[in-house]
Amino acid sequence: MLRLVGVLESTYYARKQREKGKEKSALRSGKAGRPIPAYSLTKDGQKVSDEQIEEWLSELVEGEEHGYGYRNLAHALYIQHGLILNHKKAYRLCKKLGLLQKKPDKKVKYPRRLAQNRVVTGPNQLWQMDIKYGYIHGYDRFFFIFDMIDVFDRCVVGYHLGASCSAKEICATVKQALKERIQPGEPLPILRTDNGPQFLSHAFAEMCTDEDAPLIHERIPPKTPNMNAYIESFHSILERDVYSKMYFETFEEAYESVTEYIQFYNERRFHGSLKRMSPNQYHAAWRAGLLEEAEISL
Template identity: 55%
Template sequence: MFIKQGNSAAFVLRIIGLAQSTYYDRMKRRSRSPQAAPKGRGRPVPGYSITESGEKISDEQIQEWLLELVAGEEHVYGYKLLAKCLWNQYRLKLNHKKSYRLCQALDILQPQRQKRFKHPRKLPENRLITGPGQLWQMDIKYGYVAGRDRHFFVLSIIDVFTRVIVGYHRGTSCEAKHACQTLWRALDQHCAPGSERPVIRTDNGPQFVSHLFGDMCESWKMTHERIPPRTPDLNAFIESFHSNMERDLFRKEEYATFEGAYEALDRYMDFYNHRRMHTSLRNLPPVRFSEWVMSLEDRSAFFWPRKKAK
């Protein structure tokens, strides 16, 4: 419509974010006659497949063979194993895509298995955090070693109330077992025996949706919350910490080895916890702020007056 009004195609396409090649390709295909217009993009369907000896077998014959297979013992097979059966019996070269298409046309596809989650996702709740050890947030950050042209992982756990990094892992891999080990060490160091466990909040990374991580949280009787996709604001404290790490450390230094990167990261973590002042923590480092809060006899003296909600 805007192009018909006299605006240039390049100008309109830049506004709507469509590539010029895509636009002109669609215009070219639309200008063809309906008889010559292809049904889809890509090469046309040949209508046959080839055996090992080079013989052409029509799709109709292949479909007859497929029906014969599903009428017998092979009815338990899916489209991939049916293609394998045709190779074993007729030496027919049939890839999984075409096997799927032919089985779909015959309506003989096996029903898809429903994915079952051992630990269903629990969405975050709004909580009033009044002390340490009530809510921890976990997330993963990537660092880069220029000398090796490779990345490494940094998994961090932050206490939302005190901003203390209670545990972290760095390495060339970060699997569910590393997340469990890091969380276990943090609990051992920062939670007294018999005390209430903190709520753990993460995104939906494979480390956190794994059976191993879910089993650990269940065995330790911890609540594990997973934020919905594309909602990093619900994990804002750990996201903010990783943003500061990127700005203060990774953008300012280049590393030739993994050992050098890990040493720099360890120094930064020590600086952040023990010496880096936070204006939101009364200009105290996280560890000193935590010690100060724990020393208060009357915790209510800590909280600033707030306006009542309307």
């Protein structure tokens, strides 16, 4: 048949091989493949979410490791946190955060402020905020809580729970807390955060520089969690009382448990630093003028 149509055997079989290769390639591309895990492991087997790794990377480049490439950043995370991060994932995360090459000098719309020593004498003067993650065993996934605490009365003034924690979601949570917590005419609180990527984002900067309600945003220096001690303390309590005692099968179980605990914490949990009152009770007593003047230096 090939001789009748004038086609060489080598040409025919070479074409058949190319077509077979294309079919295999199409089959491979049609499969979902193994999903990329959203975490890495430490040398002792602990899972660390990609969001936490991104925060660590951002803190490194804000500090003395600012000149490191992605391989050295990965090694620094191994030294500091025992994190096993291969070079491919380190490259991917650094590329996502824009850390692969030197960035031009930023022209920010508002001054970059480092956290200062302050004396807090009442509520809504200083809010500390941070992000913490928990683990869903049933899905092998992480969930996130972004929350804010008032340094004076220890109230958790707002929080967001979700499978993600973007800058947009954080901004919406802050705006809602300001709306519910701040009375018309009252000064706005200072917002204190670490150097997580959400707090370095354009969205967060735009919220703080809003002409109608500008906010002062200060960031603690890298590797100084003690300057954000109140929100870190609440997260340690949340870890002890909820995360370490619960085995979450679903996201709904986790959200319900955390929501119930925050309600208990604000309304009924006695606090030794608040004269054995709950944060909401202490806040109400201060509003009613039933408390002596107090100062918190930090």
